[in-house]
Amino acid sequence: MLQSHQYNTLRLHKHKLDTGKMFFAIVDEFEFPGIERTLFISRKYAHVATSSVETCLYDLIFFLRCMMLCGFELDEQMSCGILPPRLIIKRFVEAAAMSQNDAFEYITVKTAAGNKVKNLNLSDRQISNALSKSNKRKLVRVKTKNDRIDAAIAYTEFLYNHHVKRPSDQNEKDIDRVISDLRMARGRPGKSSTRASAVKGLEFEEVIAITEKVAPLAPDNPFKSAKWRNSLLILLYAFSGLRRGAVAKLKISNLDLTGNADTIRITRTPNDIEDPRHNPPSQKTREHLAVIPSELMAEIKDYYEYTRKRFPESKKHTFIFVTEKNNAKSKAGSPVSLGVHNWILNRMSEAFGVHLHPHRLRHSFASLLEMLAKKSGWSDDQTWNVHNEQHGWAVGSQMRLLYARLQILKEMHEAGRQYGSEIFKNRQRMIREKTSSDASDLVDKGEG
Numbered sequence: 001m002l003q004s005h006q007y008n009t010l011r012l013h014k015h016k017l018d019t020g021k022m023f024f025a026i027v028d029e030f031e032f033p034g035i036e037r038t039l040f041i042s043r044k045y046a047h048v049a050t051s052s053v054e055t056c057l058y059d060l061i062f063f064l065r066c067m068m069l070c071g072f073e074l075d076e077q078m079s080c081g082i083l084p085p086r087l088i089i090k091r092f093v094e095a096a097a098m099s100q101n102d103a104f105e106y107i108t109v110k111t112a113a114g115n116k117v118k119n120l121n122l123s124d125r126q127i128s129n130a131l132s133k134s135n136k137r138k139l140v141r142v143k144t145k146n147d148r149i150d151a152a153i154a155y156t157e158f159l160y161n162h163h164v165k166r167p168s169d170q171n172e173k174d175i176d177r178v179i180s181d182l183r184m185a186r187g188r189p190g191k192s193s194t195r196a197s198a199v200k201g202l203e204f205e206e207v208i209a210i211t212e213k214v215a216p217l218a219p220d221n222p223f224k225s226a227k228w229r230n231s232l233l234i235l236l237y238a239f240s241g242l243r244r245g246a247v248a249k250l251k252i253s254n255l256d257l258t259g260n261a262d263t264i265r266i267t268r269t270p271n272d273i274e275d276p277r278h279n280p281p282s283q284k285t286r287e288h289l290a291v292i293p294s295e296l297m298a299e300i301k302d303y304y305e306y307t308r309k310r311f312p313e314s315k316k317h318t319f320i321f322v323t324e325k326n327n328a329k330s331k332a333g334s335p336v337s338l339g340v341h342n343w344i345l346n347r348m349s350e351a352f353g354v355h356l357h358p359h360r361l362r363h364s365f366a367s368l369l370e371m372l373a374k375k376s377g378w379s380d381d382q383t384w385n386v387h388n389e390q391h392g393w394a395v396g397s398q399m400r401l402l403y404a405r406l407q408i409l410k411e412m413h414e415a416g417r418q419y420g421s422e423i424f425k426n427r428q429r430m431i432r433e434k435t436s437s438d439a440s441d442l443v444d445k446g447e448g
Contacts, residue, residue, distance in 0.1 A: 214235075262293065266290055
């Protein structure tokens with residue numbers, strides 16, 4: 001059985017194949033990927049976006065490390081038809097709600113206190129001190145906890161079906177018990193209030209102020225280099241409603257430069273052999289069309305034909321936005337990474353004093369569409385069709401209703417302000433009249 005010190009030897013290995021597809025494996029300290037883990041990854045995530053696979057595998061690694069710390073080597077035990085005891089599942093569930101370091105410490109101490117694992121060299125005082133910290137541990141979001149539990153369910157079910165070919169009645173009871181305990185432990189994410197969901201967007205005036213501040217020749221532009229590229233990226237987020245992955249994957253072939261020259265074709269191209277990035281972006285929504293201002297399209301075309309082509313590395317691909325400096329991971333002219341997109345938005349957040357991210361700008365754009373639809377007298381069907389195509393939403397999506405809340409809330413605030421103003425205006429008038437009347441009575445009685 002694996003000893004507890006080996007819990008941190010599992011790691012995620014990634015390798016990009018010549019076909020463009022990313023190969024994933026969870027390897028141990030000897031760089032061995034494990035037969036069961038490799039089979040599970042190849043079957044479970046064959047058609048899943050690269051970024052999603054990576055997130056799910058980190059959750060699986062968390063689960064496997066927890067099992068090891070509990071002294072239960074999952075692959076080996078389940079190959080013999082032995083499932084995790086209820087106590088071990090309970091400890092994993094408790095740890096799943098904690099930050100990774102706190103979770104591993106918690107399980108180590110709990111297991112040592114229960115004398116389940118030897119050779120941990122923890123004194124009684126260390127165990128007591130660690131257990132007393134249980135209420136001070138850093139907790140993760142409910143979604144993170146649920147994702148970890150889901151990874152545990154998926155891998156446990158896979159191992160059971162892979163190894164137990166002729167299950168006994170006891171085998172069936174054991175697997176039902178484990179899966180039931182895990183599912184029952186999933187938390188319910190708190191329902192976002194209307195206000196919390198709606199205030200994520202920006203006012204139109206704020207969006208305009210941001211685009212002015214990021215203009216390449218603006219005196220207070222927060223960037224020292226790549227000003228034109230960064231300006232175009234901010235404008236794209238603000239006036240297209242596109243997701244980060246879609247913007248990062250844009251190629252010159254996605255731009256329709258005919259007619260009004262204002263349309264972008266958003267496509268799904270997983271395992272793009274042309275993409276040299278170590279963590280290639282992926283397109284989350286379906287293929288769709290997005291309209292942007294024709295002036296913005298003209299600037300993007302100019303950037304592609306002039307600034308971008310200064311870098312020899314850009315000749316190896318057709319992605320529009322490129323790095324303009326050499327760094328440890330890529331040469332100037334390589335496609336901009338998702339990390340650079342995050343850095344640009346973080347830098348703008350610091351300069352403008354408002355937290356900016358693609359979702360917030362997408363929310364602002366959707367709210368702007370709602371205002372335009374209302375002013376133009378569009379029907380609900382017309383408004384939905386525009387939203388659906390611009391954002392690439394699936395049939396039955398409720399996203400439009402979420403984004404419309406900002407405008408609804410704004411109207412509610414305005415109505416409340418006017419109503420309250422009228423009420424308190426009358427109230428203050430009545431108080432003044434009452435005060436004046438009381439003063440007159442006192443004068444008449446000679447008490448003045």
